[in-house]
Amino acid sequence: MDNDITIDYIENNLSIFKKLYDVIRVIDPITKRVLLYNGNTIVEKGSTCFNKIGRESICENCISIRALKDKKTYMKIESVDSKSYLITVLPIEVENKTLIVELIKEVTDSLFYGHSLDGEGCKVSNIISDLKLMTIRDSLTDIGNRRFIDETLPIDMQLCFKKDEPISIIMVDVDYFKMINDKFGHTTGDFVLKELAGCLKQCIRNKKDWIGRYGGEEFLVCIPGADEKAALEIAERMHECILKKKFIHNNEDIKVTASFGICSTVDKKITVEEFLNFADKKLYEAKNAGRNRIVF
Structure with a gap:
């Protein structure tokens, strides 16, 4: 099972993550296409991976490609317009092909930095805004x-x-x-x-x-x-x-x-x-x- 995980297996066994993430999907990191499992065949859903987070182009720091290359799980914060997303990616083997499971969660108002949850200053979205401001001021x-x-x-x-x-x-x-x-x-x-x-x-x-x-x-x-x-x-x-x-x-x-x-x-x-x-x-x-x- 370690090297032969099917998409329906993922769907059946990752239900717990549905409460933690807004989107659970499988993508081909090379073509950037979102995939579905139809019987015994992997089919393209017809949408690109970056559309879900409101982008019109491929992310410059694509961690799905990195996960594919290194065979490792990666996480990142992606900021688009006024929203922040936590994206977790992990490589899997399906039909002798390495694909990527992406777990996406909007964390604009729910991800904090540090030990205290008091105040707005420790929100990661605010930290990202401050960092962006530093780069243009x-x-x-x-x-x-x-x-x-x-x-x-x-x-x-x-x-x-x-x-x-x-x-x-x-x-x-x-x-x-x-x-x-x-x-x-x-x-x-x-x-x-x-x-x-x-x-x-x-x-x-x-x-x-x-x-x-x-x-x-x-x-x-x-x-x-x-x-x-x-x-x-x-x-x-x-x-x-x-x-x-x-x-x-x-x-x-x-x-x-x-x-x-x-x-x-x-x-x-x-x-x-x-x-x-x-x-x-x-x-x-x-x-x-x-x-x-x-x-x-």
Whole structure:
């Protein structure tokens, strides 16, 4: 029986697991097809293994393939949208072929980490959310990092183009930032970046708008649905906010200005790289024209 387990045997003997798991199924890990046992024949159900957890493509970290290769049982937490799943996989032999039994349980609100079940913080789903946030947030300025920009900007562009709406981006660069670092030190430089990011956040319109740290002292502001006029108004608010703000650190009053480059488009054929390059060119026009200004 160890090497000749049939699917009906699994179904008859794993009934206890039905209370522990939402889905018990057999899959072919190579084709990713869900299988049924029909008499003496294994047949495909017609669905792919990843559909059950709301995915539209194969998981990048497929543990079923790993279980097939290593002949071992594996478990993982898979996070899709706002839900978390515990997936257990174990290899079996059926009709001289190695298949995988998958046990799937949604654990969004029922899987905890640690000894205490008090509070929401120890939910694994919350831990996963925190880890995800760490990968896309800039720890210094508490805005999106370059990875966040690279992942979010293409999506927002496609959404705007699909609705025939414009989209605008603003590149912002701190003027003479190297001089600030050289004169006052990197701690003060970090303070300036953090405070300036706060100024930018005050000036965006709603939850659709976002700001990311593009690199070093350069920031990207994305304004979905905004044409050039609306983007210019936001850039002017940001420019004024920076000019009015007092940047004081270690009793030093630091003069801070910034340059802005704006690009707006409704061109569905434009690539992300081209869009960023156009805004970057406008930014450098602002810097070459004397800095502390907006070019669009």
